[in-house]
Amino acid sequence: MALASAPRIVIIGGGGTGGALAHDLVLRGLRVVLVERHGLTSGTTGRHHGLLHSGARYAVNDPESAVECIRENRILRRIAPGSFEENDGLFVALDESDMAYRDRFLPACDASGIPVRWLGPSAARRLEPGLADSILGAAQVPDGTMDALRLPLRFFATALANGADIRPYTEVEGLTGSTGCVTGVRVLDRATGRRYKIGADVVVNAAGPWAGRVGRMAGVEVPVRPSPGVLVAMRGRACNMVISRLHPSADGDIVVPQRMLSIIGTSSWVAEDPDDLEVPEDHVQRMLAEGARLLPALAGAEIRAAWSAARPLVGARGAATGRELSRTFKCFDHDDEGVEGFVTIAGGKATTLRGMAELAGDVIVARLGLEAPCRTAETVLLPHTAFHRAQAA
Numbered sequence: 001m002a003l004a005s006a007p008r009i010v011i012i013g014g015g016g017t018g019g020a021l022a023h024d025l026v027l028r029g030l031r032v033v034l035v036e037r038h039g040l041t042s043g044t045t046g047r048h049h050g051l052l053h054s055g056a057r058y059a060v061n062d063p064e065s066a067v068e069c070i071r072e073n074r075i076l077r078r079i080a081p082g083s084f085e086e087n088d089g090l091f092v093a094l095d096e097s098d099m100a101y102r103d104r105f106l107p108a109c110d111a112s113g114i115p116v117r118w119l120g121p122s123a124a125r126r127l128e129p130g131l132a133d134s135i136l137g138a139a140q141v142p143d144g145t146m147d148a149l150r151l152p153l154r155f156f157a158t159a160l161a162n163g164a165d166i167r168p169y170t171e172v173e174g175l176t177g178s179t180g181c182v183t184g185v186r187v188l189d190r191a192t193g194r195r196y197k198i199g200a201d202v203v204v205n206a207a208g209p210w211a212g213r214v215g216r217m218a219g220v221e222v223p224v225r226p227s228p229g230v231l232v233a234m235r236g237r238a239c240n241m242v243i244s245r246l247h248p249s250a251d252g253d254i255v256v257p258q259r260m261l262s263i264i265g266t267s268s269w270v271a272e273d274p275d276d277l278e279v280p281e282d283h284v285q286r287m288l289a290e291g292a293r294l295l296p297a298l299a300g301a302e303i304r305a306a307w308s309a310a311r312p313l314v315g316a317r318g319a320a321t322g323r324e325l326s327r328t329f330k331c332f333d334h335d336d337e338g339v340e341g342f343v344t345i346a347g348g349k350a351t352t353l354r355g356m357a358e359l360a361g362d363v364i365v366a367r368l369g370l371e372a373p374c375r376t377a378e379t380v381l382l383p384h385t386a387f388h389r390a391q392a393a
């Protein structure tokens with residue numbers, strides 16, 4: 001529990017990144033208020049694919065992100081036992097060009113420290129009998145399935161138990177302070193209609209794909225490009241492992257078994273407004289067609305739902321599809337641009353939420369001149385059910 005005199009940090013955004021940061025900062029002895037305009041995890045966090053990345057998907061073209069993923073994959077399994085289906089993943093070769101990609105993929109996984117094992121077609125189909133008969137082989141990696149809601153709830157639950165003040169349905173409408181110095185936030189309590197201010201030593205922008213909009217409240221340009229993608233949930237489990245195509249990332253090339261569903265994803269484009277996302281029918285059809293090439297049973301399965309969500313990717317303007325942008329994460333201390341008391345943490349994956357929080361926490365304590373090391377890699381999280389109990393109390 002933080003001292004009453006400890007610096008106060010306001011976090012904007014109750015997705016996985018904000019939740020992990022609240023947990024990180026209270027463990028470092030800081031006072032934390034987190035504000036979220038809707039329900040917790042209602043942004044991209046509550047709508048993602050549910051793949052605990054090994055990093056293999058990024059090993060060839062985005063090695064920085066690959067290394068982040070395998071490191072965080074290992075840490076999350078340790079600090080959140082029971083939150084994952086430890087089912088592993090197969091990157092499946094369907095044709096000769098996939099086999100040629102294998103020659104870059106296997107050494108790239110090795111170079112990023114991702115354990116990988118090559119399997120011939122029969123061995124791969126023994127592990128995953130639903131794979132197409134014609135596959136040429138597959139690479140086994142430590143991907144896994146995670147529950148998109150319950151993992152972040154464990155961060156919120158532990159942060160609450162350690163004294164964080166978590167305020168859902170509280171929208172930041174503006175910042176307080178003067179030009180060049182942020183001293184807090186102006187919020188609207190959407191449940192009561194009350195408007196009030198919260199003072200802070202540091203305000204953190206953890207607003208995911210909305211980070212650009214929040215940055216503009218402070219007069220800074222945050223280089224976050226909302227990059228939506230479509231996901232399609234099919235009834236039934238067409239596979240028990242995470243199945244990906246062994247080729248450079250493309251549409252419809254991942255199937256994640258999630259409870260009694262198979263989730264096919266995803267597409268990628270760049271949007272201006274993350275509140276205005278469509279679910280283009282041609283993307284849905286592409287998911288179905290590509291998913292069925294890997295797992296033929298998907299061709300006859302019933303669609304349970306189709307939706308889209310926006311990735312909060314960091315990169316310069318001008319990206320065409322979002323696939324060319326790295327999945328790594330960045331922390332911006334806007335003091336460097338002449339705005340004191342305002343920090344942004346953006347980019348990354350749901351898999352790297354803890355690592356993003358560690359980076360932002362390091363920047364914040366350094367800015368405050370404190371010695372307070374990160375402790376989240378060794379702290380086992382409370383179960384997600386503790387969150388509901390704490391909220392009801």
Ligand SMILES: Cc1cc2nc3c(=O)[nH]c(=O)nc-3n(C[C@H](O)[C@H](O)[C@H](O)COP(=O)(O)OP(=O)(O)OC[C@H]3O[C@@H](n4cnc5c(N)ncnc54)[C@H](O)[C@@H]3O)c2cc1C
Nearest residue numbers: 013015016017037043044045048049050051172208350351
């Ligand atoms: C289609 C798709 C599939 C994906 N699949 C995977 C996957 O399988 N595995 C994986 O690791 N990653 C995956 N990702 C990436 C992952 O979902 C995101 O990187 C992650 O969820 C981002 O979390 P966040 O907390 O940064 O953002 P968000 O979850 O979007 O949280 C930001 C929050 O800020 C709030 N907010 C915005 N403005 C304000 C304001 N003014 N006041 C208060 N609150 C505000 C929003 O309501 C939102 O809840 C996927 C992404 C997409 C789009």
